Amino acid sequence: MRVAFVSAETVFHRDTETNRRLQTVVELLDEAGHDVHVYCTQFWDGEHATFEREGLTYHGVSVELEATASFLVRLPFVLARARPDIVHVSAQRPGQVIAASLGATLSRAPIVAEWYGMDGIPTDRWHKLAARSVDRSLVPSELVATWVRELGVSEQAVDPIANPIDVERIRDVEPGDRADVIYARRLDDGANLESLLLALAEHRDRDWRATVIGDGPEREAYERLASDLRIEDRVTFAGDLSLGERIAAYRGAHVFAQTAEHCVFPTEMLWALAAGCVGVVEYHANSSAHELVEGWDRGFRTTSEDELSDAIIEAGGLEYQDVDDEFDEYDLAEVRDRYLTTYRALQDSSGLL
Known part of the structure; x- marks a missing residue:
């Protein structure tokens, strides 16, 4: 053609x-x-x-x-x-x-x-x-x-x-270090990473580790917020990573959190879900991320910080996976x-x- x-x-x-x-x-x-x-x-x-x-x-x-x-x-x-x-x-x-x-x-x-x-x-x-x-x-x-x-x-x-996404490539990459929660996006004024950091701070008494992938103009502000919330020793800001490095991180992570306010299609979240992550989405009117988890038994849609905090705990209780055939259609x-x-x-x- x-x-x-x-x-x-x-x-x-x-x-x-x-x-x-x-x-x-x-x-x-x-x-x-x-x-x-x-x-x-x-x-x-x-x-x-x-x-x-x-x-x-x-x-x-x-x-x-x-x-x-x-x-x-x-x-x-x-x-x-x-x-x-x-x-x-x-x-x-x-x-x-x-x-x-x-x-x-x-x-x-x-x-x-x-x-x-x-x-x-x-x-x-x-x-x-x-x-x-x-x-x-x-x-x-x-x-x-x-x-x-x-x-x-x-x-x-x-x-x-x-x-x-390239499903075969996901299977070819070895899982990376384990993380309880992972987030990936450019850290600009639409990232809304503060929602996730505040939700995680509600569970200081629990044993968890989080990874933030991405860089941008708001990175220092988010790092300061993590310090102010006294969770800086639990959150690793990994910066920009190659696709292969991101896939490895997703395969090693348990939960992927999507909190950005603007997203016409959550490509990074899709890579993570296909790599076995449980999906937790904070709903926003100008984001389509919730569409990926609606009707899926390993996905959570939240509308408030309290719901987000609870969903992270509930998602963490689901079985860990490092690949999910559910997303082969993508x-x-x-x-x-x-x-x-x-x-x-x-x-x-x-x-x-």
């Missing part, structure tokens, strides 16, 4: 969750043997219009990321010449969705839009027009699906597809096949198969 991915900005311009998700899909389809092309603004040196990187072909629709008008004007005609079987566009910028939709029409190809919406999705007329101009909207969670439906998209036109191949199923259904409905 010939797939045209469209995003003016890529991970090679700026490494963000939104750009990483799209790049993951690009690489999954390429590894499966599909003919994948990325249409973006140029991030490479030189005047050549295309660039090969690790077997993928990137097409420079325009030279400067800031030259939005040039990208949008050229994109429909570039896609029309490419004649892809499917167009997959990042909805990070509504203008490029609309331009890609015109290009898909000219090339007679179905089009899907990838919505991530780190801070919500504006409901202005441009976003509404973008949402109505595609055949299907793809989202990482029900939280983002709700935001997209608020743009006037029907429930049937929105497909939640989770961020994938494996790379499974998620890739969900994208392909959507593509083929759209081709079939449009009579292009």
